[in-house]
Amino acid sequence: MIAQREIEIIRQMDTPRFVVTFMRSQTTGETEISLEGKTAGRHLARHQQVNILDEDGRLLESRKIDDRIANFVFDNFLQRGDTESFQIFQSDLESGKLLPRKALATTAKQVRHQLTDAERSFTANGEKLWLHQPIFEKYAATGFGSIIRATLTNHQVCSSNCQFCSTISRNRKDSVSLQEAKDFVDQLYFGQAEYNRTHFPEYNEAYKKATGSDIRLRGLILSGGGQPNLWPHFTEFVDYLSGLDISLGLITNGFPKKVPDEIYRHFDWIRISITPESASPFYPGGRFDRQYIPPTIIRNPDLTVGYSYVFGPWTNDDILRRIAESIDQYGFEYCRTLADCNLTRDAQLTAHRELAERLFRLGLIDEDGNPTGKIFHQLKYHGTKAEADIIWENGQCYLQTYSVFWDTTGHEENGHSFCYPCDSVTVLTDNSEDGSITTAERKFNHQKWGTVKNTEVNCLFSEPVHPFFDPRKVCTSCLFMKNNQVVKDIISSPPSKVSRIPSRIKHINFP
Ligand code: SF4
Known part of the structure; x- marks a missing residue:
């Protein structure tokens, strides 16, 4: 996590719910994208990596956020939102835009x-x-x-x-x-x-x-x-x-x-x-x-x-x-x-x-x-x-x-x-x-x-x-x-229906 006093802000934008900031540590060179909630709590989420996916959604690697990835996240943030923005298809990243694709439909x-x-x-x-x-x-x-x-x-x-x-x-x-x-x-x-x-x-x-x-x-x-x-x-x-x-x-x-x-x-x-x-x-x-x-x-x-x-x-x-x-x-x-x-x-x-x-x-x-x-x-x-x-x-x-x-x-x-x-x-x-x-x-x-x-x-x-x-x-x-x-x-079951939950199951008061 980058200490606040040593940061260089590279890119920043306001969305309806977050202030999104791409920053770099001036001492270590580490980068991250932070999302700061705009509600009174001003809570932060700090992202240092994104997942790079193949066309089937398979994880190719977790990659540190560099300038290219950060720009891609910023350019598509409003469409992809505060979580999926950090799951990036490799082909999208290479082409610099969101390519049309069918839903993954994983079951x-x-x-x-x-x-x-x-x-x-x-x-x-x-x-x-x-x-x-x-x-x-x-x-x-x-x-x-x-x-x-x-x-x-x-x-x-x-x-x-x-x-x-x-x-x-x-x-x-x-x-x-x-x-x-x-x-x-x-x-x-x-x-x-x-x-x-x-x-x-x-x-x-x-x-x-x-x-x-x-x-x-x-x-x-x-x-x-x-x-x-x-x-x-x-x-x-x-x-x-x-x-x-x-x-x-x-x-x-x-x-x-x-x-x-x-x-x-x-x-x-x-x-x-x-x-x-x-x-x-x-x-x-x-x-x-x-x-x-x-x-x-x-x-x-x-x-x-x-x-x-x-x-x-x-x-x-x-x-x-x-x-x-x-x-x-x-x-x-x-x-x-x-x-x-x-x-x-x-x-x-x-x-x-x-x-x-x-x-x-x-x-x-x-x-x-x-x-x-x-x-x-x-x-x-x-x-x-x-x-x-x-x-x-x-x-x-x-x-x-x-x-x-x-x-x-x-x-x-x-x-x-x-x-x-x-x-x-x-x-x-x-x-x-x-x-x-x-x-x-x-x-x-x-x-x-x-x-x-x-x-x-x-x-x-x-x-x-x-x-x-x-x-x-x-x-x-x-x-x-x-x-x-x-x-x-x-x-909708008759009252006589008996449950088949094995007695070894624990924490029964937290159904
Ligand atoms: S459990 Fe009830 S309140 Fe919670 S998400 Fe489902 S339908 Fe909504």
Whole structure:
């Protein structure tokens, strides 16, 4: 990463959402293109490389950005957007313009991949919803939802500048108080259990029989802002949560030293996001595997710890090998790898294919796509408009029936913020037939996808489920179509249908 004081700005332009700058270090000669969000947060993504592709979308090489590449990126940025601009066809680069070409149309079947127990356990691919069947029987019969999983972003602070950041357009100042966070959880935990005991005793008893719990919040993830543990009330809040019977998950890209190591013992799982190594100034020597890891999470049999790694132009063989070594070094359980969700479906599936080939070449998966060690590949990709029209024929997102994502965007200005059914709304990306791309918003937009204010989260279980937006119009590239489909399958199945989810699947409260 180039230090700001020593840069020479070579080219710069304003787009509706970013200031795009090509710069060179005056001391090392290194170059990069930075994207600075124009929202109050002024978050940065810094790109040092691009992927060079052949006509079939196969990765020829990751190449450092030189003057020619930078000019190509600038000249085509408005058409290709903030992510695909860094995936360049060699023939386009050589001719200096975007040549007409057919869509790549890579399919999931072309990706060397097997759905493993690790992927089923450590990602939300929808299967685990079968283990919560009574809440969907309640929904089918009464129209009322049951919020069993929640994700909270209590603030928006992050020390990194990742190229693939899903919320690059956020406001750094948006943050909630400890009391607001507790009130939110109390509604979903105490308020919801009481509501179901009183109004839906039959379904509550059925859920209790199946899971040992009233219908209430079962799984809570602290996420967002890159490092949720930089939120000033993190320790106190986790202490509070540890007194409730809720499975806790943490997604972070680092461990600030001022947070006591003991607090991490309260989590059921922790997922450490490995950023591109040049994007995190706190990686000693620019190495993710030299960052501080709290001793309480190393070889701790009561805690599942995994890594997450996004494949892109910043990926090389060395980092993938070091991820495998680091997992062994700390006794971690897994690393989930996947393609950048800001890419369009075509580009994303093509990137998945290239990721799988890289893992295969390095011996990290076998020829059928089975992991040979603890790195697994999550084959997560955007849906299509045709699928959207079929799944949501009545215009209702089904994640809204069981899941809530509270994001604090707008909290500073309004004193409240909004709930969403999922976090994939920040990375919805479409390409049209003429090749132009509707890029992801890379922020939470409550006017488009918001449901209720954080202060009214009780409405998600105490009022009949109804659409707040039409997903056929605003979610055609949803990343959770499979999960939506599973809910539909459960609510249209006879109550006697028994789930076939193997008992060895873990993290069942994060479906
Ligand atoms: S992206 Fe999918 S899961 Fe998320 S709100 Fe839209 S329809 Fe629902």
